Amino acid sequence: MKIAIISVSKKGYELSLSLKEKLDLDSTVIKTDSYHKNVKKYFPILFYEYDAIIAIMASGILIRSIAPLIESKATDPAVLNIDDNGNFVISMLSGHLGGANRLTQKVAGLIDATPVITTSTDVNKKLGIDVLAKDLFLSIENTNEILFFNKSILDGKEIALTVNPNKNFDYLFKYLSDNELEIDISVSYSSKVNTDEIIARLEDHELILKERKIVVGMGCKRGKECINIYNALKSSINELNMDMSRINQLASAEIKKDENGMLELSDKLDIPINFVELEKLKLFESNDIQKSEFVKSKFGIYGVCEPSALIMAGFDSKLIYKKTSYNGVTIAVAISK
Numbered sequence: 001m002k003i004a005i006i007s008v009s010k011k012g013y014e015l016s017l018s019l020k021e022k023l024d025l026d027s028t029v030i031k032t033d034s035y036h037k038n039v040k041k042y043f044p045i046l047f048y049e050y051d052a053i054i055a056i057m058a059s060g061i062l063i064r065s066i067a068p069l070i071e072s073k074a075t076d077p078a079v080l081n082i083d084d085n086g087n088f089v090i091s092m093l094s095g096h097l098g099g100a101n102r103l104t105q106k107v108a109g110l111i112d113a114t115p116v117i118t119t120s121t122d123v124n125k126k127l128g129i130d131v132l133a134k135d136l137f138l139s140i141e142n143t144n145e146i147l148f149f150n151k152s153i154l155d156g157k158e159i160a161l162t163v164n165p166n167k168n169f170d171y172l173f174k175y176l177s178d179n180e181l182e183i184d185i186s187v188s189y190s191s192k193v194n195t196d197e198i199i200a201r202l203e204d205h206e207l208i209l210k211e212r213k214i215v216v217g218m219g220c221k222r223g224k225e226c227i228n229i230y231n232a233l234k235s236s237i238n239e240l241n242m243d244m245s246r247i248n249q250l251a252s253a254e255i256k257k258d259e260n261g262m263l264e265l266s267d268k269l270d271i272p273i274n275f276v277e278l279e280k281l282k283l284f285e286s287n288d289i290q291k292s293e294f295v296k297s298k299f300g301i302y303g304v305c306e307p308s309a310l311i312m313a314g315f316d317s318k319l320i321y322k323k324t325s326y327n328g329v330t331i332a333v334a335i336s337k
Helices: 010-023 039-049 059-069 100-111 129-135 143-154 170-178 226-239 260-269 278-283 293-299 305-313
Strands: 002-007 031-036 052-056 078-082 088-093 114-116 138-140 159-163 185-189 197-202 205-211 214-220 249-253 273-276 318-326 329-335
Touching (some): 002 039, 010 031, 010 052, 052 059, 052 100, 088 100, 100 114, 129 138, 129 205, 143 159, 143 197, 143 205, 170 185, 214 260, 226 260, 260 273, 273 278, 278 305, 305 329
Parallel strands (some): 002 031, 002 052, 052 078, 159 185
Antiparallel strands (some): 078 088, 197 205, 318 329
């Protein structure tokens, strides 16, 4: 998640700098930028350049600033509102698909504030269908149906899910089993459903939940054993609250194609691995990747795990887990659009 923090007062600016330091330590936060004053200039830029905006200011200023920019729950960024004293963190916009509710809980914990969340499913301890999609990294093709399904969940109606019998959906069943929020769901199988889709039905309404491609980029020192790479991967996936079966592909640079630890990991997890050509890595450009001069001096490329993950996840993909080191192993995770 790329986050912008914007403040208007001196006290708010000091809070923004403190919050930025804490967020920068989080591997799931790709970058955090701080802005001060001039909200009329900044908001139209931030709204389209960041996944989330944290506004430290009076709610009236925030509402008037974002009102002309709001378009759709499917595309609007998460927007949080914090008072100058850091007493309350309020989820204002895109609570579910944009991730504002989860970010509100995280930020409130970091600054010892009270989180304020008002979405109906959350306050009634129900699992919204869009929350399920967000948590499992699924896209929703017909977002106009979300309201009907969430109202039905609030009314205690059963949602019927259909999946393909030839695909491993362990991540779905584990999520439903571990989830503490209420939802009444039945699951059936049909070969007519695409392997990367979950179809939700109720009465004459249908939602298509489609897997976004998740690629784990890996780098390591020469000769790292499979168990070391696995432990690093497991730590990263746990931070994302993701089940291992949700990963679609592993990736690294072609200079690692003879790393037995990576090959063994791919085989044991039954997840394909792709080694990206050096030429592609040299040509790849992204403002979000961390550049290593050491890697550049040795191999002529600025990085391995982040660009490999982004390339294999496809055009317009983005990082959801920045390069993080684990005792000689680096992990990054990218997701398709």
